[in-house]
Amino acid sequence: MPKKGPGTYDEKRDPELTNEPFGEAATEGAQTLVGAFVVHLHDATRSHYDLRVEANGVLASFAVPRGPSLDPETKRFAVHTEDHPLEYLEFEDVIPEGQYGGGPMIVWDRGTVRYLEGPSERGIPDGKLDMMLSGRKLRGRYALVKLKNEPKGWLLIKKKDPYAIVGVAAEEDIVRLERSVLSGLTVSELERREAIGEALVASAKKRLGAAKRKSPEPMTTFPFATYVERDALPEGDAHTFEIELDGLPARVTKAGEQVTLVERNEPTRRDLALFYPEIVRAVRALAPNEIVLEGTVVTFDNTGAPSVAKLAARARTVAKGDIHLAQLEAPVTFVADDLLTIGDEPVHRLAFDERRALLDETVKGEGVIRTSPLLPGPASVARKIATDLGVRRVLAKRTDAPYAPATSLRKGTSGGPDSTRQGDGHVRVTFGDHTELTRVEHGSTKAALREVRITNPSKIYFPERGYEKARVVGYYRSVANVLLPHVRGRPVTVVRYPDGVHGKSFFQWNVPPQMPAWMRTVAFKDEESERTKRGFMLDDLESLTYVINLGTLPIHVFSCKAESLAQCDYVAIDFDVKLASLDAAIVLAHTLNELLGSIGMTGFAKTSGQTGLHVLVPLGPGHGYPTARAMVELLGRLLVQAHPELATMERVAGRRGAKVYVDTGQTGPTRTLVAAYSLRAVADATVSYPLAWSDVKKGLDPAAFTLETVPELVKNRVCPMASFDEVVPDVARAVAKLGERFARS
Ligand code: MN
Numbered sequence: 001m002p003k004k005g006p007g008t009y010d011e012k013r014d015p016e017l018t019n020e021p022f023g024e025a026a027t028e029g030a031q032t033l034v035g036a037f038v039v040h041l042h043d044a045t046r047s048h049y050d051l052r053v054e055a056n057g058v059l060a061s062f063a064v065p066r067g068p069s070l071d072p073e074t075k076r077f078a079v080h081t082e083d084h085p086l087e088y089l090e091f092e093d094v095i096p097e098g099q100y101g102g103g104p105m106i107v108w109d110r111g112t113v114r115y116l117e118g119p120s121e122r123g124i125p126d127g128k129l130d131m132m133l134s135g136r137k138l139r140g141r142y143a144l145v146k147l148k149n150e151p152k153g154w155l156l157i158k159k160k161d162p163y164a165i166v167g168v169a170a171e172e173d174i175v176r177l178e179r180s181v182l183s184g185l186t187v188s189e190l191e192r193r194e195a196i197g198e199a200l201v202a203s204a205k206k207r208l209g210a211a212k213r214k215s216p217e218p219m220t221t222f223p224f225a226t227y228v229e230r231d232a233l234p235e236g237d238a239h240t241f242e243i244e245l246d247g248l249p250a251r252v253t254k255a256g257e258q259v260t261l262v263e264r265n266e267p268t269r270r271d272l273a274l275f276y277p278e279i280v281r282a283v284r285a286l287a288p289n290e291i292v293l294e295g296t297v298v299t300f301d302n303t304g305a306p307s308v309a310k311l312a313a314r315a316r317t318v319a320k321g322d323i324h325l326a327q328l329e330a331p332v333t334f335v336a337d338d339l340l341t342i343g344d345e346p347v348h349r350l351a352f353d354e355r356r357a358l359l360d361e362t363v364k365g366e367g368v369i370r371t372s373p374l375l376p377g378p379a380s381v382a383r384k385i386a387t388d389l390g391v392r393r394v395l396a397k398r399t400d401a402p403y404a405p406a407t408s409l410r411k412g413t414s415g416g417p418d419s420t421r422q423g424d425g426h427v428r429v430t431f432g433d434h435t436e437l438t439r440v441e442h443g444s445t446k447a448a449l450r451e452v453r454i455t456n457p458s459k460i461y462f463p464e465r466g467y468e469k470a471r472v473v474g475y476y477r478s479v480a481n482v483l484l485p486h487v488r489g490r491p492v493t494v495v496r497y498p499d500g501v502h503g504k505s506f507f508q509w510n511v512p513p514q515m516p517a518w519m520r521t522v523a524f525k526d527e528e529s530e531r532t533k534r535g536f537m538l539d540d541l542e543s544l545t546y547v548i549n550l551g552t553l554p555i556h557v558f559s560c561k562a563e564s565l566a567q568c569d570y571v572a573i574d575f576d577v578k579l580a581s582l583d584a585a586i587v588l589a590h591t592l593n594e595l596l597g598s599i600g601m602t603g604f605a606k607t608s609g610q611t612g613l614h615v616l617v618p619l620g621p622g623h624g625y626p627t628a629r630a631m632v633e634l635l636g637r638l639l640v641q642a643h644p645e646l647a648t649m650e651r652v653a654g655r656r657g658a659k660v661y662v663d664t665g666q667t668g669p670t671r672t673l674v675a676a677y678s679l680r681a682v683a684d685a686t687v688s689y690p691l692a693w694s695d696v697k698k699g700l701d702p703a704a705f706t707l708e709t710v711p712e713l714v715k716n717r718v719c720p721m722a723s724f725d726e727v728v729p730d731v732a733r734a735v736a737k738l739g740e741r742f743a744r745s
Contacts, residue, residue, distance in 0.1 A: 023085025181367020
């Protein structure tokens, strides 16, 4: 299944214009018996469902105009379309108008596919896939059968099994469930996602405003949120009752794209994001930009009952380091039972019934995030239902009380007036022994989880040199100690070459949907396109390895820190050689260094990794881009004045002749420079290599610094840029001196 050529995924899409993910091409020799599937509901030119099933390390895709059915007698026409990368499993967004497939697309269903008659790699060419689907909506056996005499025509058929409904009415069929299993939005709501998020915040604000005018009722009776034995439910209608779900109580916090998931129980409050990435992604997809939810992480068994054994099994699979398999075998659901904040609104101050109403407006999912089932009151009815369901414990929440954290809840159990009246031993806070069990396993496996699996390690990335992807990953890991200090704390943009140096490349500016929760990113507004883009943060070896595994060759770094995007802490001058000689660039670099020394500043040199040189000049903290730009421009002009025969700042390449182009244009809020020790995407795998000034001399050969040589070279030296962050010049004084010089010249 070639990825290149007419009609393929990459060929139909422009990575600069679409927001869809790009990933690795099909692998050869795969034998997929169990894999992932997704059904997208896609409102393009015509609304249709896209069923995508794992095969060859990509997603074989079938457009099904009328969608799947529960009726074995209904055969749905399907068109076999181009393979999509695995990253598409979590893609949910509005594809820009005018692009291929432009329009909103939701993750309508997602789950596991088991191929019943041999691997999908055989079934697809043979024209028959017999599948067992375990999704949030689709369950049981389905078949895809190729039509004769129709090159791309297939049929999607529900096979007879306990999930099938013969003769199901159209309005009762499975496609009536119209919401995303991630965000809970319908396909048309997705286009209004931002407005929906804002409306929810406005609704919270309104409720808070109304609540302030009411005087709060003193809480004299039962404490908030306590699990009680069903026979000891408080009487009256002051409480709302919820079934206790066997699972792991947790709190999830969304702040923009960043989502954290922590254990609700103190004192551990363990970070669970690594263990349940599907929850993190679903919360990221919710309409409000900021939200805090509480709930329970639950796995369900085949009968739909919460299964602690399955949750523990999941923790064990995660412990082996295989999150992908863990998600396939035991998908989790976050059953939300409370909403604490939305936007900036302190919703936790609202009475429970108000919070619950907001929660129901916010969480409408049929998938990963759901709301907890409520038992209708009063106590006598709730008790009867709980007994019928075999539920032993029930969560009782005072309907008119604000949120109370679990800690005060514990104190309450040791002798509030009502709990005393209920009798000792009847009112108990209990999260079950299983919580302890999974806790232990989480604790022992955290370190292993941050390992990144290298996909397609033997794929050739530099064919002229024979370097495989594994060599690229190995290179970056071997120079991580010297590279990371130059990128840590700064946004970076990476350029991905998933098919190697001669393949298609693109800047990664969308967060990859399957990104692990521990990867940090930072949003910024692109100067030129005005679009919000997103840079990675490379804090450590794992995050570096993760982005390199995406097929990254060069890493481009910003001249600012992530927490102060408007402040520039170094300027850079790029001596662009092209038709000129490197010797001329060397002369200019030394002149610049002398000039910098005379105004109390320090320059650091590195090869560009191609033919030129870069000089970086640290400014220290607290300087805006206008100052930095003015400064670098003056430096450039003084250099050209000093060597008019060697240097030019002419922007039009054709007018530069054989002079070195002194490029000062790398200074700006979203301008980037290739990082020190970054590979360049050129056939010889050269590296941008920091140089001591004594090595910036005639005979310097930038081609000598490559993927092959640099790991050895760095072993025996201190990085010439090691003191880069410690240099804090008096910028105001330096600028004044530069101004004087310029006036004199
Ligand atoms: Mn489509």
